[in-house]
Amino acid sequence: MRKMFTLEMKDYLMRMVLFVAVCMVGVGGLKAAPGLSADDPLIFEGGEEYDVSGSYFKDLYATFTAPSDGVLTLTFDSTDPLDLYTDNTYQTMVEPRLVYNNGVCELEVKAGITYYFHRSFMLSARTISVEFGKEAVALKLQRVSPTEGETLFVSNATVSFTFNRDVKMDGATLTIGGKEKSIDAVSTSSSVQFDLSAIMMEAYNDGILKEGDDMLLTLKGVRNANKESDIYGEDGVEYDDVQQVNAVA
Incomplete structure (x- = not known):
C-alpha cells in the first residue's frame, strides 16, 4: 500500500x-437484487455481491440455504444490517440478534437449512457481499483512512x-x-x-x-x-x- x-x-x-x-479484490459479479417482498426474496449465494440500491426506503427480504455446514458471512457497505427471522412469514425475529462488526456479520449455518433475513426501511445500503465456507473469513484489512x-x-x-x-x-x-x-x-x-x-x-x-x-x-x-x-x-x-x-x- x-x-x-x-x-x-x-x-x-x-x-x-x-x-x-x-487494490480491491471483488467477490464475483454485481447482481441486481429483487427482494422487495416476502414472496420474492433475494436469494443469497456464496461468492456473490448484490446491488440493493433499489431498496432505499423500502423493506428488503433475503434467504440463504446452506449447501453444507459452515459459516455465512454478510458484508454491508452501510449501517443497514439485516435481521434473522424464524421462517418465511418474517414475523418472529431470532434472538439474540445478529452482531455486525464494521458492517460484517458471521453466522454458523447447518446443511439444508434455509435462513430468512429482513430489514425494514433500508436507508443507505448499496451492496451486500455474501461469502460461505467451512470456516469464518480470515482477518483482512477493509480500508485505510485518509x-x-x-x-x-x-x-x-x-x-x-x-x-x-x-x-x-x-x-x-x-x-x-x-x-x-x-x-x-x-x-x-x-x-x-x-x-x-x-x-x-x-x-x-x-x-x-x-x-x-x-x-x-x-x-x-x-x-x-x-x-x-x-x-x-x-x-x-x-x-x-x-x-x-x-x-x-
Whole structure:
C-alpha cells in the first residue's frame, strides 16, 4: 500500500495531501437484487455481491440455504444490517440478534437449512457481499483512512486501519529519514488509529522530515483478538508506505 504526502507551509498552516493506491479484490459479479417482498426474496449465494440500491426506503427480504455446514458471512457497505427471522412469514425475529462488526456479520449455518433475513426501511445500503465456507473469513484489512486525494492536516493527522474484526497487535513503528520510532495507537479494536501530528511536526522542525523523504508506518503482529492463530497476511505485519514528502515555504 503506497501513500504520497505533499507538505505545505502557508500562513503558518501545515497540511499534507494524501494519495493512496488501493487494490480491491471483488467477490464475483454485481447482481441486481429483487427482494422487495416476502414472496420474492433475494436469494443469497456464496461468492456473490448484490446491488440493493433499489431498496432505499423500502423493506428488503433475503434467504440463504446452506449447501453444507459452515459459516455465512454478510458484508454491508452501510449501517443497514439485516435481521434473522424464524421462517418465511418474517414475523418472529431470532434472538439474540445478529452482531455486525464494521458492517460484517458471521453466522454458523447447518446443511439444508434455509435462513430468512429482513430489514425494514433500508436507508443507505448499496451492496451486500455474501461469502460461505467451512470456516469464518480470515482477518483482512477493509480500508485505510485518509483515502486517496484527501487532505491530512498536521493539526489533526489521524491515520486509521479498519479490519473486519477486532484485532490485537504487538506494536507499531514510524520510520522517517531512516530513523525508526515506536508509536502507540490511540485506540485498538477493529479500527487501529494513530495520531501522527506531534511526531510529524517534531520531525519537520528537526529537519528530519524534508523533501523527498519517506515515512513508513508498520503494524507488527496483527491478529484476530478472539482467535490469535488468525494472523493478518503471512506474518501479521501491515506496512503503510508514505512517499515523496515535499516541503514548500
